[in-house]
Amino acid sequence: MRKSVFYSCFLLLCIYLLPLSAFAQQESGIPIAKVKYNGGGDWYANKTALPNLIEFCNQQLNMNLAEKDAVVEVGSPELFAYPYVYLTGHGNVVFNEQEAENLRNYLIAGGFLHIDDNYGLYKFIRLEMKKVFPELDFVELPPSHPIYHQKFSFPEGLPKIHEHDGKPPQGFGLIYKGRLVSFFSYESDLGNGWEDQSVHNNPEAIRQQALKMGANILSFAFTQE
Numbered sequence: 387m388r389k390s391v392f393y394s395c396f397l398l399l400c401i402y403l404l405p406l407s408a409f410a411q412q413e414s415g416i417p418i419a420k421v422k423y424n425g426g427g428d429w430y431a432n433k434t435a436l437p438n439l440i441e442f443c444n445q446q447l448n449m450n451l452a453e454k455d456a457v458v459e460v461g462s463p464e465l466f467a468y469p470y471v472y473l474t475g476h477g478n479v480v481f482n483e484q485e486a487e488n489l490r491n492y493l494i495a496g497g498f499l500h501i502d503d504n505y506g507l508y509k510f511i512r513l514e515m516k517k518v519f520p521e522l523d524f525v526e527l528p529p530s531h532p533i534y535h536q537k538f539s540f541p542e543g544l545p546k547i548h549e550h551d552g553k554p555p556q557g558f559g560l561i562y563k564g565r566l567v568s569f570f571s572y573e574s575d576l577g578n579g580w581e582d583q584s585v586h587n588n589p590e591a592i593r594q595q596a597l598k599m600g601a602n603i604l605s606f607a608f609t610q611e
Contacts, residue, residue, distance in 0.1 A: 415444075415452035418604075421473040421499070422459045425480030430457075431504050432474055435580035442580075442597040443604055447537055451604075461485035465492045470607045474502045474577050479510040486517035493518070493560075493567040498607035501570040502577045505550050515560065515568070524558035524570055533557070533569060536605040538598035545595040547588070548575035566610060569603055576600055 420436060422429050436455035443449040458464050458471060461484050465471065473479075481489065493499060501511055512524060527533065529543035534557075544557040555574035559566045579588055579596020588596075 414454075415450045417452045417456055417468055418470045418472070419456040419458040419465075419468040421471050422457050423473065423475075423479050423481065423485075425478035425510070427475035427477035427479050427507065427510065428504075429473070429475050431476065432502075432577035432581055434582045434585065435474075435577040436472060438582065439580045439597060439600045439604070443601050447601055447605060449604070449608075459485075461488045463488075465489070466495065466497065468497070470498045470500065470604055472500050472502065472577075473511070474504045474507070476504050476506040477510070479507065479514050481514045481517050483517075486514070490518045494562065497567070499568040500603055500607070501568060502575065503570070503572045504575055504577060505548075508572060511570070519560055519562065522560050522562065524560055527557045527559045527566075527569075531557075531559075532610075533559075533566070533602060533606045534599075536602040538602055540599060540602070544571055544574050545599055546574060547579040547592055547596045550575065566606075569607075571599075574599075 418436065418440070420429070437453070440451045440453060440455060444451055444453075456468065458468060460481060465488060489499070501507070501515075503511070515524070527543070529541060534540040534543055544555040546555045550573055553573045556572045557574075558570040558572060560568040560570075576596045576599055578585075579593050580600055583590065583593060
């Protein structure tokens with residue numbers, strides 16, 4: 387009931403600094419969204435990724451996620467309606483001043499941003515996130531970090547899903563006042579593994595690794611203090 391009250395207040399008043407407990411749990415489930423950004427990059431990539439991850443989490447972790455993923459612009463007040471948002475693509479990303487401030491307020495308020503490099507995103511997103519948190523740098527999370535040990539355990543850290551440049555996968559984080567506000571999966575491409583098997587023809591074992599890691603990320607985002 388408390389969540390519904392706070393959610394209604396947000397929609398009416400567009401309050402920016404809401405705690406995580408204020409995010410809505412709609413009748414259809416907890417909503418998550420893909421981030422739409424400017425700059426020319428294909429923010430819309432991996433169309434079947436989030437729906438498949440949602441289905442997996444609802445089945446394997448008994449999460450009550452809305453079946454359909456949403457799309458939200460990075461500068462929109464509606465960003466605050468989603469406890470987890472997913473940003474992916476291959477190309478350029480640009481945040482203007484208002485968008486950077488909106489994203490910062492969202493993350494400080496309790497939101498969680500998962501950045502998933504679909505290939506070519508690395509050099510752009512690191513610069514743009516500096517607009518959001520000038521005082522922070524991405525740090526590589528060790529394999530012992532709790533994000534790798536939720537329901538599913540990844541003792542070696544982030545799994546390798548897609549080859550790209552053949553580099554080892556790395557999981558980076560932005561940590562604000564002791565809280566992980568953004569997870570950046572690099573040289574892994576989890577979203578490719580979440581997609582329908584027919585899209586990339588990944589072996590089912592690889593797809594399962596991607597889905598399990600995605601479930602861990604969502605679980606961690608919803609439960610960390």
